[in-house]
Amino acid sequence: MGAGEASRTPSEQDISLMKIGTTIRAFRLQKGLSQGDIEKKTGLLRCYLSRVENGHTVPSLDTLSKIAQALDLPIAQFFADDALGRQLNTQKLSDEELRFLSQIRRYSNNLNDSDRKLLLAMVKKFAATAVR
Numbered sequence: 001m002g003a004g005e006a007s008r009t010p011s012e013q014d015i016s017l018m019k020i021g022t023t024i025r026a027f028r029l030q031k032g033l034s035q036g037d038i039e040k041k042t043g044l045l046r047c048y049l050s051r052v053e054n055g056h057t058v059p060s061l062d063t064l065s066k067i068a069q070a071l072d073l074p075i076a077q078f079f080a081d082d083a084l085g086r087q088l089n090t091q092k093l094s095d096e097e098l099r100f101l102s103q104i105r106r107y108s109n110n111l112n113d114s115d116r117k118l119l120l121a122m123v124k125k126f127a128a129t130a131v132r
Helices: 014-029 035-042 047-053 061-070 084-088 093-107 113-129
Strands: none
Touching: 014 047, 035 047, 035 061, 047 061, 047 084, 061 093
16 A cells, blocks of 8 residues: 555445446356457447456446447346346356356357257266366
């Protein structure tokens, strides 16, 4: 901390803003989009999006609206209690897990049903023989 800066605990508003950033990141990853993809769709710089996602910058409602449009979400989704938890309806996932699942989702769209079943069988086989 710099001179004259007092230590403080995060306020509810601070926590709420961090949750919006975390929610934006999670929805972005869930949809398999990079910050660069959002930049192209909104005109917002990647470095700005990173600051929003990490809770360092407070986006305006206009900016949130642009991000929501880029993610094909209603803006209210960012303010819903545990919005992502209800949307995913799964356990909490790490950013790495979300990225991995997003990639699988993106590439599996091109597979036919038979190939999807084969891929799932392979994943099950790898998981069964994986050393933990």
